[in-house]
Amino acid sequence: MQISGNTILVTGGNSGIGFALARKFHKHRNRIIITGRNPDRLKQVLEDYPDWTGYECDFSDTQAITLLAEKIERNHADLNILINNAGIQVAHHFLNDPGIPENCLREMRINFDAPVRLGLHLLPVLLQADAAAIINVTSALGEVPRSIFPIYCASKAALSAYSTALRGQLAETPIRVMEWVPPLTATPMNAHRPGAKISADELAAAFLRAFHKDLQVVRPGKAALLHTIHRIWPTKAQAIIESTP
Numbered sequence: 001m002q003i004s005g006n007t008i009l010v011t012g013g014n015s016g017i018g019f020a021l022a023r024k025f026h027k028h029r030n031r032i033i034i035t036g037r038n039p040d041r042l043k044q045v046l047e048d049y050p051d052w053t054g055y056e057c058d059f060s061d062t063q064a065i066t067l068l069a070e071k072i073e074r075n076h077a078d079l080n081i082l083i084n085n086a087g088i089q090v091a092h093h094f095l096n097d098p099g100i101p102e103n104c105l106r107e108m109r110i111n112f113d114a115p116v117r118l119g120l121h122l123l124p125v126l127l128q129a130d131a132a133a134i135i136n137v138t139s140a141l142g143e144v145p146r147s148i149f150p151i152y153c154a155s156k157a158a159l160s161a162y163s164t165a166l167r168g169q170l171a172e173t174p175i176r177v178m179e180w181v182p183p184l185t186a187t188p189m190n191a192h193r194p195g196a197k198i199s200a201d202e203l204a205a206a207f208l209r210a211f212h213k214d215l216q217v218v219r220p221g222k223a224a225l226l227h228t229i230h231r232i233w234p235t236k237a238q239a240i241i242e243s244t245p
């Protein structure tokens with residue numbers, strides 16, 4: 001893919017990995033559109049980057065996603081890259097607190113349903129482009145689940161399988177489907193967790209290089225190491241993940 005001259009929608013582009021990706025692609029002369037849920041953080045980013053466009057949207061609300069897609073279609077007919085990055089990670093301890101299934105499954109709606117909905121809504125726009133991409137940000141925990149994050153891991157495993165199947169369906173179109181698998185990254189999502197983390201800027205640089213090379217599945221740093229261990233010795237990979245601080 002060309003690394004300049006694209007019109008790129010980054011969901012969750014007001015924070016963490018999404019913000020780092022938006023800045024990196026912006027530096028390479030792409031038009032940037034971001035979404036965020038927190039209006040203050042979105043406003044702050046748009047003040048700092050006045051040539052970006054931003055839309056507030058809560059991805060747990062399916063109606064809001066439809067409205068967002070309609071606005072994008074209307075205002076950005078040249079959109080050719082969708083980066084489905086927004087996501088949440090919630091710890092669940094079902095024995096201590098069985099929780100309300102609807103609350104737990106909200107995580108699935110944000111992490112899985114929303115990227116699927118947005119991608120399908122925007123398919124007609126992306127199909128107009130000479131070269132386009134749908135990029136889904138998954139997680140190493142989608143491959144090797146960690147027990148305290150049951151819904152998160154399931155949502156990322158689902159998004160990974162969906163990405164592979166979608167790639168097959170779109171093979172004869174101009175749309176590439178890529179899966180980006182971050183390792184543990186220093187962002188607000190896990191600011192409270194200790195342990196060695198890659199920086200969001202370093203991660204964004206690795207993804208940009210992979211984008212340029214048209215790679216389908218990208219596992220920077222420790223995500224690649226975990227993937228290899230998991231293929232050779234699955235129980236070892238599981239033990240590594242469970243013992244992460």
Ligand SMILES: NC(=O)c1ccc[n+]([C@@H]2O[C@H](COP(=O)([O-])OP(=O)(O)OC[C@H]3O[C@@H](n4cnc5c(N)ncnc54)[C@H](OP(=O)(O)O)[C@@H]3O)[C@@H](O)[C@H]2O)c1
Nearest residue numbers: 012015016017036037038058059086087139184185187189
């Ligand atoms: N950090 C890691 O170690 C790591 C590892 C593997 C995968 N990932 C994945 O990378 C992606 C980005 O995560 P991050 O680490 O950059 O986390 P982050 O800094 O917390 O950013 C998450 C983004 O998702 C948005 N978001 C959260 N809930 C939303 C909702 N209901 N509706 C719409 N947007 C919502 C947030 O918007 P607001 O800020 O406006 O709420 C924010 O922009 C996620 O998909 C995550 O699963 C992260």
